[in-house]
Each structure stands twice: as C-alpha cells, then as structure tokens.
Amino acid sequence: MDQLDRKIIAELRQNGRATYAELGRLVGLSASSVHERVGKLEAAGVITGYHAVVDPRTVGLGVTALVGIQPTDTAADEDVAEALGSLEEVESCYAVAGDEAFVVKVRVPTVDELEHTLGRLRRIDGVARTQTTVVLSTRFEGRPNNTGLDRGTEAGDGGA
Amino acid sequence: MDQLDRKIIAELRQNGRATYAELGRLVGLSASSVHERVGKLEAAGVITGYHAVVDPRTVGLGVTALVGIQPTDTAADEDVAEALGSLEEVESCYAVAGDEAFVVKVRVPTVDELEHTLGRLRRIDGVARTQTTVVLSTRFEGRPNNTGLDRGTEAGDGGA
DNA sequence: GGTGAAAAAATTTAGAG
C-alpha cells in the first residue's frame, strides 16, 4: 500500500463510482494499472465493498435508535452477537467496553416498529437488559474522515 | 418511486458499482431507462452518494469510540453540532433524546489520539460533559437492512 | 510493478413512440 493506493482509496471513499480512467488521471497511472491496484485492494480486504447511500427517510426508515445491550452473566458474547445480526433492523453492531456488551443501531419505519424490535432484542437468549436512545436527527453519518489517506501528498502545506 | 426504483436502489445499496446494464437486466429495463431513473433518484436526494467502504484498521484507524455529548444549559444545539462536524475524526453525529444532546462516533488511529480528540470535544463551546464508550470490535456496520426496498416484488408472485 | 493497444462492454446522448 503506497501513496498511490491511498489516493485511490481516498477518492473511492468519496466517489465509489469513479471510473478507473478517472482514478488513473488523478494519480498519474494508466487505467489498467489502477484496475489492477483496485483489484488487489479488494482482494486484500482493504476495500470491503461499494454501497449507494440512501436517505433512510425516503425509503420508509424514519426512526433510528441506539440500543445498549446488557447480557446476562452467563451469556456467550458470540451467540448474542450472532442473534443481533439475525435481526434485519439492526444496521450496525459494536462490542463495547463498559457495562453494556454491545451497542447496536436499529433503523425502523415507525416507533411502533421500534417497540417490536426492542421486544425482539430483549427476547434474545443471553440479553438481560436493553437501554434505548432514540435518535432525533442524524446530523451526518459515515463521513469519510481523514486518516492519512489523502494526506502525505501535500505534507508541507494545506491542500489547495 | 415505484417497485422498479426500489429494486434498483436495493441493488445499488449492496453493489454500488453495479452497471446500468446489469441493473437493467435485473429489473427488465434498458440501460438508458435505468440511467435516467438513477439520475432522478440522485437528484431527488433518495440516493445521496456512493462510497467505497474501507476496513478502518487497514487504513490506520484502529480505535473507535461512541461519545455522548452533554451540552451546557445555554448552548445552542446547532452551534454544537456544527463544531462537532468540524472535527474530522467525528465520523457520525446524531442528535438524541435523553440527557445527552448528541452521540458521535469518532475514529482515530490510537488511544492516544482518542484522548486528544476527547479534549477537543470538551473544549467545544457549549459542551459540558462527554461520556465515552470505547468500541472493542465492530461486529458489523452499515448493513443494508431491509426496508421494503426488496420486498413487494414477490408479494403476490415471483418478480422474475 | 508498469505500459499501450485492441476487443468487448457500458455509458451517455439523441431522437422518436
């Protein structure tokens, strides 16, 4: 993974549909070289996928909540995690430090549906308690934060 | 937004680099029709972007934390939200119900850097307290959860 | 690693039902 890879990745994070030709112009390589590099990055698990991002509201998912999952003393985290993953309304799942074992993000159409989902979460074997924080608004989400991905080429001074 | 749009969206959420030709085959339209539909979905703000997803660890972002932001009594939420957005390590920001005004997800290279970031968060004007939950592992994240996007086509009979 | 060329495929625009 060199600077060129990093630049390619940075661009693909912003524009997942950038063409190899565009990327090549950006980094100064031929389209075929970029093609090969991207293939290797995918194979190496650096790039794990490409996704269109949809405004959840436009698609009938107006209600978001963050739910802390407190397991029973005897529960196996792996089993709980797997059960959480089996619920489609659970969009993300993090194992965390603190008195909750997991924090999950759920996305549902209505508060009614949220209630049902919380019921399902509580019925998971090994789940003792849930603690729910309702999201009132998503200010921003999944922003491509800088990681050194797009630094380095212009280390000396601010870009542009 | 009809069934065809929903099917196109569902596919693009899974594979953001699907070609219009592929999508056309999937839904039974020509590539140019799909092209036009997707353009309209983008213009309407339904599809907000396309992004490559990168394994954060491979890119020097090994530490994730969820941070609750408790504002001072007099703070204007908008100002706080804007300040949160100005920090690049803040990847997502949710306004929430409960005694915290916001929950943010931060991603940084090291725990050292997390300490610095928390300092920056606390120094934001209008921020009274932060409460940090360190993420031990991300089980899954940003999963395309089902929304009715890919339902419906097969309600009465097979879509194919 | 990289290139450039060539064939296949896809994108994109335009015109028309």
Next chain:
DNA sequence: CTCTAAATTTTTTCACC
C-alpha cells in the same frame, strides 16, 4: 416513461517492458 441507435468512454485482457 420507455425504447433503439449511435458516438464516446470505459473495462478488461494481453503481450510486452
């Protein structure tokens, strides 16, 4: 809104450095 057709661009392979 959909299509087909045509021009452009990209993808993908391959021989070669």
